Amino acid sequence: MAGKSMTVRKTNGVDRGLLPMLVGYQLRLAQIAIFRNFKQRLGKYAITPGLFGVLVLIEANAGMKQTDLAKAIHLDRSSVVNVIDNLEAVGLVERRAANGDRRSKALFLTAKGKRLLQRLKPRVAEHERHLTRHLSGRDQKTLVSLLQKIFPEHR
Amino acid sequence: MAGKSMTVRKTNGVDRGLLPMLVGYQLRLAQIAIFRNFKQRLGKYAITPGLFGVLVLIEANAGMKQTDLAKAIHLDRSSVVNVIDNLEAVGLVERRAANGDRRSKALFLTAKGKRLLQRLKPRVAEHERHLTRHLSGRDQKTLVSLLQKIFPEHR
DNA sequence: CACAATTTGGTGGATATCAAACAATTTGAT
DNA sequence: ATCAAATTGTTTGATATCCACCAAATTGTG
Numbered sequence: 335m336a337g338k339s340m341t342v343r344k345t346n347g348v349d350r351g352l353l354p355m356l357v358g359y360q361l362r363l364a365q366i367a368i369f370r371n372f373k374q375r376l377g378k379y380a381i382t383p384g385l386f387g388v389l390v391l392i393e394a395n396a397g398m399k400q401t402d403l404a405k406a407i408h409l410d411r412s413s414v415v416n417v418i419d420n421l422e423a424v425g426l427v428e429r430r431a432a433n434g435d436r437r438s439k440a441l442f443l444t445a446k447g448k449r450l451l452q453r454l455k456p457r458v459a460e461h462e463r464h465l466t467r468h469l470s471g472r473d474q475k476t477l478v479s480l481l482q483k484i485f486p487e488h489r
Numbered sequence: 490m491a492g493k494s495m496t497v498r499k500t501n502g503v504d505r506g507l508l509p510m511l512v513g514y515q516l517r518l519a520q521i522a523i524f525r526n527f528k529q530r531l532g533k534y535a536i537t538p539g540l541f542g543v544l545v546l547i548e549a550n551a552g553m554k555q556t557d558l559a560k561a562i563h564l565d566r567s568s569v570v571n572v573i574d575n576l577e578a579v580g581l582v583e584r585r586a587a588n589g590d591r592r593s594k595a596l597f598l599t600a601k602g603k604r605l606l607q608r609l610k611p612r613v614a615e616h617e618r619h620l621t622r623h624l625s626g627r628d629q630k631t632l633v634s635l636l637q638k639i640f641p642e643h644r
Numbered sequence: 645c646a647c648a649a650t651t652t653g654g655t656g657g658a659t660a661t662c663a664a665a666c667a668a669t670t671t672g673a674t
Numbered sequence: 675a676t677c678a679a680a681t682t683g684t685t686t687g688a689t690a691t692c693c694a695c696c697a698a699a700t701t702g703t704g
Contacts, residue, residue: 348561351549352610356617357629358523358538360636365520366563367640368513383513384660394506401682406503408521413661415684437669437682455507462511468638474512480632481515483623485522539690556652568691570654592652592699 357484368465375461379454384409386458388417389443389451392427397440399432426450512639523620530616534609539564541613543572544598544606547582552595554587581605 344350353359372383384407391406392398398406404414418441421427426447429439443451466474499505508514527538536544539562546561547553553561559569573596576582581602584594598606621629 346560348546348553348557349549350561351545353542353545355633356613357621357633357636358520358527358617359542360633361516361520361523362538362542363563364636364639365513365516368516372513383517387508387514387517390506390508391503394504398503399682402503405501406505408518410662411683412663412685416660435670435682439683458511462513465639466512469635473635473638476631477635478510478512478515480624480628480635481512481519483628484519484620554652565692566652567654567693571690590652590700594653 371465372458372461375464376454376457379450379457381454385417385421386454388421389426389447389454392441392443393448393451396442397430397432399438399440401438403441421447526620527613527616530619531609531612534605534612536609540572540576541609543576544581544602544609547596547598548603548606551597552585552587554593554595556593558596576602 369383376386387407388403391403395402395406400414400418401411403409403418404411407414409417418427418429422429425444428442428444428447430442432438432440466477469477524538531541542562543558546558550557550561555569555573556566558564558573559566562569564572573582573584577584580599583597583599583602585597587593587595621632624632
């Protein structure tokens with residue numbers, strides 16, 4: 335019989351099998367923790383990491399098209415429609431006619447959107463600081479750099 | 490006028506603002522890449538990283554209750570109902586009456602489930618190897634260890 | 645024991661996302 | 675110039691997940 339008598343370590347009474355050695359698994363756990371902490375700290379703004387990303391992108395690329403946004407945040411074009419519908423409904427983002435192309439819409443932050451984003455940024459920074467509180471500055475850079483190596487295409 | 494004249498680096502024509510320095514953002518990108526690669530390599534088995542995790546957990550903890558599973562994979566109990574419904578429908582998992590408690594159901598892999606999981610494991614290992622192909626063995630361990638530091642509660 | 649509190653699996657509603665189709669428009673090839 | 679191909683935003687399902695609630699069963703407390 336095979337079965338390299340592995341060390342069986344249980345966490346909270348559950349044997350996680352080969353999962354803990356998988357980068358994908360650890361990544362998923364870490365992201366869950368991040369999402370929770372983000373929600374806890376920024377819950378009252380009704381914002382998620384994804385939505386924050388959208389605001390940052392539109393701020394940094396005023397007038398970008400929905401398709402550009404979709405590619406940038408790795409969302410489907412049809413999902414972006416919904417996201418922008420919502421952000422527009424609460425008055426944070428605005429769809430305007432694009433200059434040369436009557437198909438596409440140019441995205442802009444409203445004044446309200448810009449104001450909110452400025453208020454959000456320090457909170458997000460705080461959230462990041464909390465989440466990396468057990469990592470030295472060097473560790474943090476290492477982590478980001480290792481993560482980047484996972485998707486070098488970066489498409 | 491503040492605005493520390495930051496270096497503006499565009500990727501695919503889009504300025505990502507402060508996002509690239511956020512661990513949360515890099516994590517999200519990495520996970521998207523992982524999900525895609527996983528799907529590409531294991532798509533024909535109609536399995537996702539989450540479902541693979543469920544199978545591994547049930548294998549390693551035969552007879553575990555749905556609530557245990559929910560905690561272990563950080564899913565809502567009601568979501569687990571759906572997940573197990575599906576896995577049971579395709580004959581990979583079985584709900585049996587738990588011994589002492591008439592509320593809970595004991596989860597088991599069927600013979601088919603065990604067989605599939607054995608066939609899956611090498612594919613997943615391959616997927617992991619691909620995804621960490623630009624990381625040395627040492628880097629890989631570092632990455633996992635850094636990720637673990639992000640959620641030390643590990644509840 | 646009696647009965648309140650908790651736990652367990654489940655249902656129904658809300659939301660986010662993807663995928664496949666679509667019409668309007670633009671681009672490209674000849 | 676014409677017309678096929680590609681792009682853009684959108685609509686319409688399908689699915690996965692959460693949350694709030696529920697009934698049945700169990701546990702804990704007087």
